[in-house]
Amino acid sequence: MAQELLRESYEILGDDFDKAGETATEIKQLLTDLALDASLVHRAIIIAFEAEMNVVMYASKATLTLVLTEDEIALRIEDSGPGIEDIELALTEGYSTATDEMRKKGFGFGMGLPNIKKNADEFDIVTAMGKGTSVSAKIGLNSDG
Numbered sequence: 001m002a003q004e005l006l007r008e009s010y011e012i013l014g015d016d017f018d019k020a021g022e023t024a025t026e027i028k029q030l031l032t033d034l035a036l037d038a039s040l041v042h043r044a045i046i047i048a049f050e051a052e053m054n055v056v057m058y059a060s061k062a063t064l065t066l067v068l069t070e071d072e073i074a075l076r077i078e079d080s081g082p083g084i085e086d087i088e089l090a091l092t093e094g095y096s097t098a099t100d101e102m103r104k105k106g107f108g109f110g111m112g113l114p115n116i117k118k119n120a121d122e123f124d125i126v127t128a129m130g131k132g133t134s135v136s137a138k139i140g141l142n143s144d145g
Contacts, residue, residue, distance in 0.1 A: 002070040002072070003070050004067060004068070005069060005070065006030075006066070007066070007067050007068075008027075008030065008065070008066045009063055009065045009066075010023040010026065010027075010064045010065075010066075011062075012056065012061065012064055012079075013055075013056075013060075014056060014058070014059045014060045016056055017105060020052060020053060020056045021049060021052065023048060023052050023064055024045050024052055027048045027066055028041060028044075028048075030066075031044060031045075031068075031073070034068070036073070037141075040139055040141065040143065043119040043120075044073050044119075046119045047075050047115075047119050047120060047139075048064065048066075050111070050112040050113070050115045050116050051064060051075065051077040051116060051135055052064065052077075053112060054077075054079075054113070055077065055079050055081070057102055057107060058079075059079035059080055059081030059082075060079075060081060061080050062077055062081075062132075063077070064076070064077045065078075070141070071140060071141055071142075072121075072138050072139060072140050073138070073141070074137070074138045074139075075137045075138075076134065076136045076137075077133075078132065078134045079132045079134075080131075080132045081132050081133055082129070082130065083129035083130055083131060083132060083133055087125055087127060090113050091114055091117060092110070092114070094109070094110040094111070095110045096109060113135075116137055117137075119137070119139070120137035120138060120139060121138055122136070122137070122138040123135075123136070123137050124137075
């Protein structure tokens with residue numbers, strides 16, 4: 001098992017559109033300051049942002065944990081939300097359960113989970129209806145995407 005170099009956790013609140021994106025911005029700064037390859041940082045930020053937006057839109061709260069090892073960037077998002085009824089459908093580009101209000105704010109294009117999966121070298125999602133969802137995404141440091 002690779003040595004853990006860094007671990008940070010961030011709390012995200014549901015329906016907090018005013019702060020949406022702040023966690024992804026903090027992670028971007030942190031990974032950039034560590035002089036990681038810009039393309040890897042870009043992929044990690046897409047994952048963090050899309051996960052953060054899903055929490056803001058659908059869950060009551062979540063914890064996003066970033067772990068950097070010698071081998072990978074790992075992001076895990078565990079939320080207290082309604083769960084995902086059909087994971088396969090939710091992973092379909094363009095599918096969204098966003099409300100009209102969310103769409104008016106410019107969200108809900110159905111690209112959140114597909115973008116997370118697309119930018120991860122390893123992706124896993126576990127959900128329980130009425131309890132929440134856990135998403136894990138890993139990017140290898142020697143990965144080219």
